[in-house]
Amino acid sequence: MSVRKVMMVALRVTWVVYAGLIVGRLAGLPLAWWVVLAPLAVLLALGLGQSGVSRRSRALRANPVPAVEVAVPVAGRWSVLNSPADKVPSHGTHGYGQTYAIDIIAEPAPGARPAFARFWPVARRSEDFPAFGEPLYAVADATVVRAADHRRDHLSRNSLPAVAYLLLLESAVREMGGAGLIVGNHVVLDLGDGTYAMYAHLQRGSLQVRAGDRVREGQLLARCGNSGNSSEPHLHFQLMDDPDLDVAAGIPFSWRGIGVPANGEVFRAGGPPLSQP
Structure with a gap:
């Protein structure tokens, strides 16, 4: 599996986990779980997405493709x-x-x-x-x-x-x-x-x-x-x-x-x- 596909899967799993945390909070799970894990899930999603975009941007600048x-x-x-x-x-x-x-x-x-x-x-x-x-x-x-x-x-x-x-x-x-x-x-x-x-x-x-x-x-x-x-x-x-x-x-x-x-x-x-x- 390629690095990009791994990142895409990780992003989707992260969003599912984040949604689960919110549902868990609404269901009455301890506040500490939501406060600590939910922001980490968001940061992980943003970090993976941004790193993928940055690598792709650098690759395109280094190797321009003709139209x-x-x-x-x-x-x-x-x-x-x-x-x-x-x-x-x-x-x-x-x-x-x-x-x-x-x-x-x-x-x-x-x-x-x-x-x-x-x-x-x-x-x-x-x-x-x-x-x-x-x-x-x-x-x-x-x-x-x-x-x-x-x-x-x-x-x-x-x-x-x-x-x-x-x-x-x-x-x-x-x-x-x-x-x-x-x-x-x-x-x-x-x-x-x-x-x-x-x-x-x-x-x-x-x-x-x-x-x-x-x-x-x-x-x-x-x-x-x-x-x-x-x-x-x-x-x-x-x-x-x-x-x-x-x-x-x-x-x-x-x-x-x-x-x-x-x-x-x-x-x-x-x-x-x-x-x-």
């Missing part, structure tokens, strides 16, 4: 969140191969996407967002390594109460459950030469491929959804050096004809090279 150019995985008008053009790691962590990951949301027209709410509505249906159900295409000729789409598409987390719930409770629970709960429905493509592409937060039941299939660039893979650790329907896309998210390191990408759009940037992509529904 891999691939096709754009969507068509139409989209805007960008959490782009590696603005910061690396783009999502604040090297974990799960996310170093150069990007999030994009469909914006067919200005104002078409529901605005962030202060208090109401607390949550919206996935169908209220234009990204939901949008087709996602293969960025290169590839082999499907992983394909899963059984997880539900949940309500949005784009209000203050919902974001608080996502950050303070839901994300921690999903982290304890592992990569599958974080990325939700997803597909991983083997592009060859040690490069893998992952599409996360797919719509439940939308996969058009399965593990072992060969796909061509531009082929329909699935549709955009809101599964996993997602605030609203969007595509999370990344390249990485291993199909196992617990050990993968991120690889920088460049979309053909577009490059790497920055946070807030709106871009348009043409249709796929293959005739798709």
Whole structure:
């Protein structure tokens, strides 16, 4: 087992232990157990996580990886969140191969996407967002390594109460459950030469491929959804050096004809090279 996988397992066990301590305290265990062991559990979790991030950061600086150019995985008008053009790691962590990951949301027209709410509505249906159900295409000729789409598409987390719930409770629970709960429905493509592409937060039941299939660039893979650790329907896309998210390191990408759009940037992509529904 790799060092990174050991750390990830240790983190999950630590959070489970910490939760158990809290439950034990509520159940009436002596205060000394909670006062001494709970802070140690938190420090252990933070220390392991930070050490892993620091080692990965040093390795990336010492051995920069060239960007891999691939096709754009969507068509139409989209805007960008959490782009590696603005910061690396783009999502604040090297974990799960996310170093150069990007999030994009469909914006067919200005104002078409529901605005962030202060208090109401607390949550919206996935169908209220234009990204939901949008087709996602293969960025290169590839082999499907992983394909899963059984997880539900949940309500949005784009209000203050919902974001608080996502950050303070839901994300921690999903982290304890592992990569599958974080990325939700997803597909991983083997592009060859040690490069893998992952599409996360797919719509439940939308996969058009399965593990072992060969796909061509531009082929329909699935549709955009809101599964996993997602605030609203969007595509999370990344390249990485291993199909196992617990050990993968991120690889920088460049979309053909577009490059790497920055946070807030709106871009348009043409249709796929293959005739798709």
